[in-house]
Amino acid sequence: MADAAPGSLEQGLQTAKDGTWFTEVSSLWPGTGLALQVDEVMFKGRSDFQDVAVVKTKAFGTVLILDGAIQCTDRDEFSYQEMIAHLPACALPTAPKKALVVGGGDGGVLRELARHTSLEQIHIAEIDGMVIDVSKKYFPQMAVGYSDPRVKVHVCDGIKFVQDAEEGTYDLIVVDSSDPVGPAEVLFQKPFFDAMHRALKPGGIVCTQAESLWYHLEIIKSLAAMCAEVFQGGAVQYAFTTIPTYPSGQIGFMICTKAKGEGSPADAREPRQPAPGVPKGSSDYPPLRYYSQEVHKAAFVLPAFAKDALAGSLTY
Amino acid sequence: MADAAPGSLEQGLQTAKDGTWFTEVSSLWPGTGLALQVDEVMFKGRSDFQDVAVVKTKAFGTVLILDGAIQCTDRDEFSYQEMIAHLPACALPTAPKKALVVGGGDGGVLRELARHTSLEQIHIAEIDGMVIDVSKKYFPQMAVGYSDPRVKVHVCDGIKFVQDAEEGTYDLIVVDSSDPVGPAEVLFQKPFFDAMHRALKPGGIVCTQAESLWYHLEIIKSLAAMCAEVFQGGAVQYAFTTIPTYPSGQIGFMICTKAKGEGSPADAREPRQPAPGVPKGSSDYPPLRYYSQEVHKAAFVLPAFAKDALAGSLTY
Numbered sequence: 001m002a003d004a005a006p007g008s009l010e011q012g013l014q015t016a017k018d019g020t021w022f023t024e025v026s027s028l029w030p031g032t033g034l035a036l037q038v039d040e041v042m043f044k045g046r047s048d049f050q051d052v053a054v055v056k057t058k059a060f061g062t063v064l065i066l067d068g069a070i071q072c073t074d075r076d077e078f079s080y081q082e083m084i085a086h087l088p089a090c091a092l093p094t095a096p097k098k099a100l101v102v103g104g105g106d107g108g109v110l111r112e113l114a115r116h117t118s119l120e121q122i123h124i125a126e127i128d129g130m131v132i133d134v135s136k137k138y139f140p141q142m143a144v145g146y147s148d149p150r151v152k153v154h155v156c157d158g159i160k161f162v163q164d165a166e167e168g169t170y171d172l173i174v175v176d177s178s179d180p181v182g183p184a185e186v187l188f189q190k191p192f193f194d195a196m197h198r199a200l201k202p203g204g205i206v207c208t209q210a211e212s213l214w215y216h217l218e219i220i221k222s223l224a225a226m227c228a229e230v231f232q233g234g235a236v237q238y239a240f241t242t243i244p245t246y247p248s249g250q251i252g253f254m255i256c257t258k259a260k261g262e263g264s265p266a267d268a269r270e271p272r273q274p275a276p277g278v279p280k281g282s283s284d285y286p287p288l289r290y291y292s293q294e295v296h297k298a299a300f301v302l303p304a305f306a307k308d309a310l311a312g313s314l315t316y
Numbered sequence: 317m318a319d320a321a322p323g324s325l326e327q328g329l330q331t332a333k334d335g336t337w338f339t340e341v342s343s344l345w346p347g348t349g350l351a352l353q354v355d356e357v358m359f360k361g362r363s364d365f366q367d368v369a370v371v372k373t374k375a376f377g378t379v380l381i382l383d384g385a386i387q388c389t390d391r392d393e394f395s396y397q398e399m400i401a402h403l404p405a406c407a408l409p410t411a412p413k414k415a416l417v418v419g420g421g422d423g424g425v426l427r428e429l430a431r432h433t434s435l436e437q438i439h440i441a442e443i444d445g446m447v448i449d450v451s452k453k454y455f456p457q458m459a460v461g462y463s464d465p466r467v468k469v470h471v472c473d474g475i476k477f478v479q480d481a482e483e484g485t486y487d488l489i490v491v492d493s494s495d496p497v498g499p500a501e502v503l504f505q506k507p508f509f510d511a512m513h514r515a516l517k518p519g520g521i522v523c524t525q526a527e528s529l530w531y532h533l534e535i536i537k538s539l540a541a542m543c544a545e546v547f548q549g550g551a552v553q554y555a556f557t558t559i560p561t562y563p564s565g566q567i568g569f570m571i572c573t574k575a576k577g578e579g580s581p582a583d584a585r586e587p588r589q590p591a592p593g594v595p596k597g598s599s600d601y602p603p604l605r606y607y608s609q610e611v612h613k614a615a616f617v618l619p620a621f622a623k624d625a626l627a628g629s630l631t632y
């Protein structure tokens with residue numbers, strides 16, 4: 001990761017015969033990039049942490065771009081948000097009461113967690129207030145998550161927030177981070193996973209954004225090995241979802257279950273909670289568009305090349 | 317599809333600061349396209365049917381491009397070739413003896429079918445001899461399929477070939493076509509499916525390239541409805557595989573099983589044959605890198621939005 005550097009909107013913008021296109025170039029996926037035709041640059045700013053941009057595209061509606069990397073689009077965000085939230089929430093043997101989101105400033109994961117009526121508290125620790133503000137303005141269908149009364153927003157360093165949490169606080173931690181370059185790099189490192197392990201209840205689950213099997217198998221291997229060390233006696237598993245605007249058309253999740261002290265931990269591949277519906281009094285909520293209990297189980301089935309590569313670290 | 321037109325290599329080539337990039341633009345995925353950095357254009361020609369190009373890319377090795385659309389790359393072709401061949405071959409209740417490939421001039425499907433030791437005859441009907449020649453020269457690891465003694469090559473119109481076949485000839489027909497624009501358009505239409513249905517043995521299976529759930533849900537819906545009409549009493553099912561260089565990062569397959577006359581047909585979601593190994597005397601064959609029996613089952617599990625959209629036509 002040392003040779004990777006954050007990008008910018010300008011790096012990817014080019015004018016062609018048929019208008020302006022943004023190509024998502026990055027040292028994390030060298031020699032390849034998704035190109036999207038851009039109708040309008042709606043917002044461009046520089047926060048204390050990163051370049052923040054919002055563009056209107058022909059094919060995917062409004063798109064959030066941080067440091068030159070696509071974070072989410074109107075058209076396909078539901079795949080990522082639903083899967084990163086419901087895979088861990090539905091894998092828990094008892095319905096969760098307390099959840100934490102690290103990152104996730106766009107509000108999409110909050111929206112999905114808010115479907116779980118058992119949750120009493122949903123904390124979010126997002127380092128970049130500009131991402132929250134921009135999302136509330138340009139992505140109302142994701143930022144709707146902020147309007148749930150159980151949500152408590154902390155604009156702060158997620159690592160410090162987790163380190164300061166009381167031991168055994170959360171049933172569930174979702175790490176909705178950008179790529180391991182720039183501000184999110186530390187969210188892929190051991191001190192953060194140690195802190196999350198401590199902050200989880202026994203049997204609790206962490207689900208982190210964990211890149212693409214096709215492009216980042218080596219990063220995923222290292223991450224899995226580190227997680228196996230931290231979650232000893234528990235379980236470390238990997239699932240993925242399809243999503244056209246992430247590099248290679250998919251993104252995966254490292255799903256780590258903390259040991260319970262008695263017997264082996266739950267197998268996150270088996271959904272134990274029903275697929276959630278729409279939260280009370282939120283008739284404008286979209287239905288689930290990606291997640292189902294069948295999709296949950298299938299998401300953990302890895303292509304042969306990936307299963308072989310990760311066999312040493314994953315719990316199966 | 318009427319407003320779609322075939323493209324060309326030139327349409328997508330652009331020179332940027334860091335060299336030449338090819339962006340795969342098409343009216344089949346307007347406003348979006350995968351960009352690949354190109355080291356060298358190795359071949360460019362015009363056959364009787366289409367533009368044929370081979371380029372060397374930084375990220376995906378050698379790439380075959382027909383009418384401006386990426387057909388296969390060194391690095392990820394195995395996902396497509398293994399899945400389009402083994403999903404139907406392994407779903408058959410009895411080991412297949414006679415198979416036909418329509419299209420598939422690159423030889424990759426032949427390579428995969430050749431793993432099935434039960435097969436006695438493997439026919440291929442490819443309309444474009446230039447694709448075969450170019451593949452033998454630039455893609456030896458796919459074209460290795462041609463060297464199996466059970467393979468018989470017919471350079472001809474696939475539809476006519478299937479119409480001329482005796483009724484009940486094949487256990488298995490794989491349609492490895494390009495997109496439904498240009499020469500492959502007829503391979504998505506009813507007369508061809510009627511002919512395939514006739515050419516199949518009772519209980520036999522057709523597996524056709526069937527686009528992306530994310531980009532082509534309407535095309536897939538029409539195709540499924542037409543297949544349900546043709547394969548009455550049989551089964552019509554849909555599966556997909558992940559592959560970074562196809563639009564949206566995935567591609568699907570329509571899998572149609574011909575009625576057997578007694579009871580309901582086999583459910584193609586259940587593998588009934590073991591994952592094949594390496595054909596006799598072919599020690600240079602790669603191992604399976606994508607397909608497994610677990611992957612087979614998971615490939616039929618569709619995201620909620622797609623399952624809902626196709627519910628009326630698919631057999632489940």
